[in-house]
Amino acid sequence: MLASRHIMTMDDVTADEIALILETAESFAEVNQRRIKKLPTLRGRTVVNLFFEPSTRTRTSFEIAAKRLSADGINFSASSSATVKGETLRDTAKTLAAMACDLVVVRHKYAGAPQMLAEVMDCSIVNGGDGVHEHPTQALLDLYTMRQALGKLAGLRVGIVGDICHSRVAGSLVPALRKVGATPVVIAPPTLLPARPDVLGAEVMWDLDEALPALDVCYLLRVQFERADAMPFPSNREYASLYGMNLARMAKLPRHAIVMHPGPMNRGVEISADVADSDRSVILEQVESGVAVRMAVMYLLLGGADSGAAA
Amino acid sequence: MALLLKGGRVVDAAAGLDAVLDIVVRDGEIVGVGEGLTIPKGETVDCSEKVVLPGLADVHTHLREPGREYKETIASGTRAAAHGGFTAVACMPNTDPVCDSGSKVRFALERAAAEGIVRVYPIGAITKSIAGEQLAEIGDMIAEGAVAFSDDGKGVQSAGMTRIAMDYIKRFGATLVAHCEDESLAGHGVVNEGAVSTRMGLPGIPAAAEETIVARDIALAELTGCRLHLAHVSTAGSVALVRGAKARGVHVTCEATPHHLFLDEDAITAYDTNLKMNPPLRAAKDREALVAGLLDGTVDCIATDHAPHAPHEKELEFELAPFGTTGLETALSLVVTHLVATDTLGWAEVSNLMCHGPRAALGLPEMRLEAGFPADITIVDPEARVEVTAEWFASKSRNSAFLGTSLLGKASEVLVGGKWVLRNGKVAG
Numbered sequence: 001m002l003a004s005r006h007i008m009t010m011d012d013v014t015a016d017e018i019a020l021i022l023e024t025a026e027s028f029a030e031v032n033q034r035r036i037k038k039l040p041t042l043r044g045r046t047v048v049n050l051f052f053e054p055s056t057r058t059r060t061s062f063e064i065a066a067k068r069l070s071a072d073g074i075n076f077s078a079s080s081s082a083t084v085k086g087e088t089l090r091d092t093a094k095t096l097a098a099m100a101c102d103l104v105v106v107r108h109k110y111a112g113a114p115q116m117l118a119e120v121m122d123c124s125i126v127n128g129g130d131g132v133h134e135h136p137t138q139a140l141l142d143l144y145t146m147r148q149a150l151g152k153l154a155g156l157r158v159g160i161v162g163d164i165c166h167s168r169v170a171g172s173l174v175p176a177l178r179k180v181g182a183t184p185v186v187i188a189p190p191t192l193l194p195a196r197p198d199v200l201g202a203e204v205m206w207d208l209d210e211a212l213p214a215l216d217v218c219y220l221l222r223v224q225f226e227r228a229d230a231m232p233f234p235s236n237r238e239y240a241s242l243y244g245m246n247l248a249r250m251a252k253l254p255r256h257a258i259v260m261h262p263g264p265m266n267r268g269v270e271i272s273a274d275v276a277d278s279d280r281s282v283i284l285e286q287v288e289s290g291v292a293v294r295m296a297v298m299y300l301l302l303g304g305a306d307s308g309a310a311a
Numbered sequence: 312m313a314l315l316l317k318g319g320r321v322v323d324a325a326a327g328l329d330a331v332l333d334i335v336v337r338d339g340e341i342v343g344v345g346e347g348l349t350i351p352k353g354e355t356v357d358c359s360e361k362v363v364l365p366g367l368a369d370v371h372t373h374l375r376e377p378g379r380e381y382k383e384t385i386a387s388g389t390r391a392a393a394h395g396g397f398t399a400v401a402c403m404p405n406t407d408p409v410c411d412s413g414s415k416v417r418f419a420l421e422r423a424a425a426e427g428i429v430r431v432y433p434i435g436a437i438t439k440s441i442a443g444e445q446l447a448e449i450g451d452m453i454a455e456g457a458v459a460f461s462d463d464g465k466g467v468q469s470a471g472m473t474r475i476a477m478d479y480i481k482r483f484g485a486t487l488v489a490h491c492e493d494e495s496l497a498g499h500g501v502v503n504e505g506a507v508s509t510r511m512g513l514p515g516i517p518a519a520a521e522e523t524i525v526a527r528d529i530a531l532a533e534l535t536g537c538r539l540h541l542a543h544v545s546t547a548g549s550v551a552l553v554r555g556a557k558a559r560g561v562h563v564t565c566e567a568t569p570h571h572l573f574l575d576e577d578a579i580t581a582y583d584t585n586l587k588m589n590p591p592l593r594a595a596k597d598r599e600a601l602v603a604g605l606l607d608g609t610v611d612c613i614a615t616d617h618a619p620h621a622p623h624e625k626e627l628e629f630e631l632a633p634f635g636t637t638g639l640e641t642a643l644s645l646v647v648t649h650l651v652a653t654d655t656l657g658w659a660e661v662s663n664l665m666c667h668g669p670r671a672a673l674g675l676p677e678m679r680l681e682a683g684f685p686a687d688i689t690i691v692d693p694e695a696r697v698e699v700t701a702e703w704f705a706s707k708s709r710n711s712a713f714l715g716t717s718l719l720g721k722a723s724e725v726l727v728g729g730k731w732v733l734r735n736g737k738v739a740g
Contacts, residue, residue, distance in 0.1 A: 088623070088626065088627060089628060090626050090627075108628070109628075110628035110629065110630045110631065111511055111512040111513050111582070111628075111630065112511070112513075112581075112582030112628060112629045113628055115581060115582050116582065116628065130512065131512050131630065132512045132514075133512025134512060168512065171512050194508070194509040195504045195505050195506075195508055195509050195517075196505055196506045196508075197509065199506045199509050199510050200509060200510070229498040
């Protein structure tokens with residue numbers, strides 16, 4: 001089991017716990033290959049997907065994970081909720097708390113929303129992405145995917161390329177990589193970097209071409225124009241020419257290196273179609289790992305052992 | 312009816328006093344300061360073990376009336392001021408409607424006369440509706456009693472508009488109080504840009520958003536000759552700019568708030584919205600530079616930027632909650648706890664930073680512990696312990712950055728014009 005009852009940031013899990021989550025996910029991944037993909041583990045437990053931002057892949061991934069563990073999953077999305085009537089997050093949380101759910105997965109436009117829920121709710125909180133802050137289950141599924149593809153995590157050099165300052169994926173992946181002994185390198189123009197990437201523990205490079213030959217993983221991020229105050233570079237064309245992953249750049253990577261992307265992709269901007277669809281790309285494997293890793297997280301947070309073994 | 316304040320440690324830098332003395336008050340005025348004074352009849356108050364200061368003034372208060380009376384009113388805000396040891400507050404014009412005309416200044420003064428328990432000095436808006444586009448009726452506001460002009464809360468974005476305002480305000484000998492923030496740099500920022508903004512995933516406000524405007528407004532003060540007061544300076548760079556300008560003889564003064572003097576961004580570890588203020592809590596080096604500026608005279612005064620907000624407004628996501636902390640009731644105790652009790656500052660300096668400095672910066676009437684001055688007097692119990700709890704405030708709001716702390720030193724008695732507004736630590740009336 002885990003020491004913290006929540007996974008709101010990567011600070012909530014230790015290196016040993018990351019190893020446990022990945023190990024547990026591996027056994028669930030096996031279940032996901034069966035014809036009947038359902039376990040009775042969380043029968044009678046209630047998991048609420050509280051999504052205040054539109055999301056397809058993350059919400060679906062959590063939903064499938066909950067269903068495969070036989071939990072009762074409820075989707076609560078902002079468009080159908082009280083928030084459009086002006087209810088505050090705190091009141092929404094109190095309302096849900098009164099319904100006695102066991103685990104809430106929250107995605108929210110603003111940083112700190114999971115912490116606010118944890119203050120007023122007496123259940124486990126999993127951060128499904130808060131503002132530009134963190135998205136810890138994404139980082140965990142990325143670690144899982146890297147380990148499956150490369151056989152290890154310690155010692156890997158992982159280049160995270162693009163819109164670092166608006167990326168909750170980078171916000172969790174950088175500290176997660178540090179915890180498992182890998183080296184995160186953030187690669188972006190200064191207009192897309194946070195003020196102090198060093199406090200997260202990342203090396204910083206401005207030049208992708210210079211970085212490529214030493215990378216084991218090249219992790220591309222979508223530019224989140226919707227979060228930027230001003231256009232952070234002159235044009236998509238110039239961005240693609242300096243930071244876009246294409247076949248010519250892929251050839252500069254070591255032979256064993258893989259290409260990753262958390263999705264959704266902007267083909268032709270940060271990644272070319274032929275790279276996205278190449279055999280070096282593990283983008284669909286990331287999605288697949290997502291279900292198993294989220295099953296592991298729910299199982300470990302809800303102390304599933306008391307209702308049966310993992311698999 | 313006479314009043315004798317007996318045997319307190321009377322400290323007033325302007326009057327050159329720091330001794331155990333008696334003060335006699337009659338008809339709202341100080342009539343005598345000296346040793347072994349007596350009165351034939353009237354009330355004698357034992358001030359031994361107390362420090363007696365000229366009435367403290369806060370030149371940066373948000374009283375919220377009119378328009379936001381659920382946060383604070385002139386009645387509740389002046390009670391909070393008395394509770395904190397202040398005998399006068401200058402109130403910012405960003406009410407609803409904005410205090411940008413003579414009639415609105417008159418409204419504030421009439422309400423203060425009817426409901427207030429300390430002196431209220433309205434600050435008028437520089438531009439209509441603090442929109443930064445057109446001068447407000449400065450002359451009319453002066454005629455009604457406005458003491459200074461500010462678009463506090465926003466700041467005038469255009470250098471050209473600021474220049475016109477300074478040239479015009481100069482004609483009345485008044486002071487422009489600058490809220491220094493370049494909105495194109497501050498963006499949607501909610502905390503200092505740096506380690507904390509990165510770690511917490513919150514948009515940052517760089518120090519340069521303040522410093523570029525501090526530099527700009529100092530240059531414009533040099534150009535126009537207008538009196539300039541910089542509100543809530545928060546960065547080491549701003550302190551250095553003011554130090555340089557003063558050395559060149561520019562008429563510039565500045566204030567620092569208790570939260571910027573005694574807290575830094577490292578306090579923001581959870582998403583506690585009581586720590587969200589504008590300018591934001593800065594880095595430790597900025598905090599140290601502010602204290603150094605206080606000690607070497609670069610920073611002229613301590614001002615609270617008392618910014619009350621209701622719980623339902625502050626109990627939101629950090630990025631959505633309004634900026635501001637209350638400050639009137641904790642300022643003096645914080646100064647005693649962090650500066651006086653640590654022997655960093657003496658009481659004479661406290662009288663400068665919390666009474667004479669702020670009054671001089673805005674050109675408010677001088678208050679001294681001398682015969683002939685109004686009896687605006689703050690009596691401090693330097694050994695009193697203060698537990699800052701939600702129930703302790705006289706303000707309508709309790710959004711204090713210092714909630715839950717334990718402080719040393721508290722105003723025990725306050726006289727305004729010879730009338731008790733605080734007695735035994737309790738607000739009168």
